[in-house]
Amino acid sequence: MKWVWSGGLRTNPSDPRMRRGQSGPSSHCSALPFCPPLTPPSPPEKQPTAPPHPPRVSKMDSKVNNPPGCHYNETVEFFYNHSGKLISPTWRKRDFLVVGLGLTVCIIVILANILVMTAIIINRRFHFPIYYLLGNLAAADLFAGISYLYLMFHTGPWTVKLKKQEWFIRQGLIDTSLTASVVNLLAVAVERHQTVFTMQLHSTMTNQRVVLLIVGIWGLAIIMGLVPTMGWHCICDLEGCSTMAPMYSRTYMVFWAGLNLLTFSIMVAVYTRIFIYVRHKSHRMSQHTTQVRHRQTVINLMKTVSMILGAFVICWTPGLVVLLLDGLDCVSCKVLNYEKYCLVLAECNSLMNPIIYSYRDKDMRRTFKRILCFLCRRSSDQEGEQSGVHFNTLEQENHNRETDSAKNGNNGAQLLALQNSGEPLPS
Template sequence: MCVTMNVCHYDKRMDFFYNQSNTQTEDDWTGAKLIIVLCFGTFFCLFIFISNALVITAVVRNKRFHFPFYYLLANLAAADFFAGIAYVFLMFHTGPVSKTLTVHRWFLRQGLLDTSMSASLANLLVIAVERHMSVVRMRIHSNLTKRRVTCLILLIWAIAIFMGAVPTLGWNCICNITTCSSLAPIYSRSYLTFWTVLNLVVFFIMVVVYLRIYMYVKKKTTVLSPHTSGSISRRRTPMKLMKTVMTVLGAFVVCWTPGMVVLLLDGLNCTQCRVQHVKRWFLLLALLNSVMNPIIYSYKDDEMWRTLRRMICCFFYDTNERRPSRIHSAVMSTRSNDTTSQYMDDSINHGTLSEKGKF
């Protein structure tokens, strides 16, 4: 019996593992249902490619975006673009095709998804650190150099690729099929539990960090408002920026948490949780996150919207009237470009700072 359990099955196709894990929903996604899912997936992926490519191009072309926060925002857009690639690969390797895949092909399919998710999560964590560095100094941007930001971006992708490759490197159930999960038939349940718990813990940490930063900014803005001159919008600029970042984080947590919980239940071998019936719907919800982010960027920041609109007009010669401004640029609009010095100078003049570099 022990010898049988230790036999490795790298030469088997995925139908062997699906049968071992009692996965019976693969054949349900055929015919009209599969076509509808593929059509929606194709539309969303096209939008992800175009919109996130525009965001990256906007950060490169507009000198007002040449700051650490926007470099990290562009890297988040790159992670969403990569997620689009992962979803396209998944669409052509799902449904009945799943059972015909080789082990290595299936590892590639899941590895792309895990890498894109890990890249987005790590990027949001780094943005949280960057925002904290900025807020405690009452600055719109941190003092991170381009070299340090570049190193951080490379580190983010190194971590993401490693996390996506861990099952391929050995933490799987190919040599011990009794430990295989149901949703990911060649992933070990122990790895699935570790991966989901780690992600959920990072979710919680980021939410706590951003809530503390949000409350800190709100409190300091309230304290300084009676003592600072300038427009109301200028005094509220840091709060606007935090709302933008928290909206991006909130969308990420809402879109990914249901899928993480389902994977955790599967990792814990919950046989009564009916995880098979909801897995693809939660995957589509995760896909929606990569669709939402570019919309959030352009809606929350007028400068980003103007840059994106100019680039779109260059391609399509759009002659429509300019969209009415809803919110002043959260970071780099003309009127808020000197917000930091305004805060610092006004605070010093009214005795609100007891020492340099401190509220």
């Protein structure tokens, strides 16, 4: 192969492009200092760029956000269907009845317990540790009423629309209210045990200790309400899911129900011991009037507290037993058939305490009347100012009647005196 220098470039004569009629580097590039390439240049190849790096996720975050075998991305309905507690997509007559009755009871519970708390605040006779604890029990019942009110607006077909966080909030509110009530009743039992065994009416506990005790009660209640949310659930263990609470673990249900039933047993044992002691002590006390009255006052207060405890145990024990059976995976027990009835019974317990106070405690009953009469008087005064008509209260009516009768009596005495003196009577 021979190479020929043409225009300062080395070319190959045997190249077909050097033939006649075809353009080649010798025909076009003779006068140029350089010759373009024989073939058009190919575009430069782009350097392959590395794909963007995904955001770095630590091992801890990956385990929390998407652990293997967990179902954090599933809906609430998924857990209900898996547990066999099917949700109706439409409203049934039963749902309307449950929600309507539940809303009515919740409103009454809230108003009644606000009345109890107001009575304890405004009446100085109730400014003692035992009544502070009973007021805290009313606060727990008030919180229970609010919790059930929230439940009524997130039940039935509305449950399908709930997020998992909202479902845990709904259940956590109820758990918190129950824990606050149970621990508060246990504190009342300890306080009564301390005072009765010294035959005192009220405890010597200072107000600061009572406040710390109440704060501790609510702190423990909030922690117990947050336990399932913090990890004791069945999102990563579908086989361990409860039937009544489809995202709660059955082990938690056993722990929860068993702990409350154990607390009930302790309180019943404490009150039984107190009653045995009071009965034995009353036979040995002298028949002095002051001691008899003091003993009777202590016994009456003990009866009131015992009625509160008895109502609580009666209303909550069926529900806790059903929860325990559900946690033990008793398939033949058919716990879902009793769920609604146990819920209504537990809800009614928050209404029992104001009724017991009204029936057993005269001072509490009088304070209730004062509050209600004040509200009625205030509303009637406002209506009278707007309409220009003044409505007298019961006390004012009685005062007016006494004044009129006194005037009539004085007029009658004057007329009788004039008649006896022989003077003419006024026409």
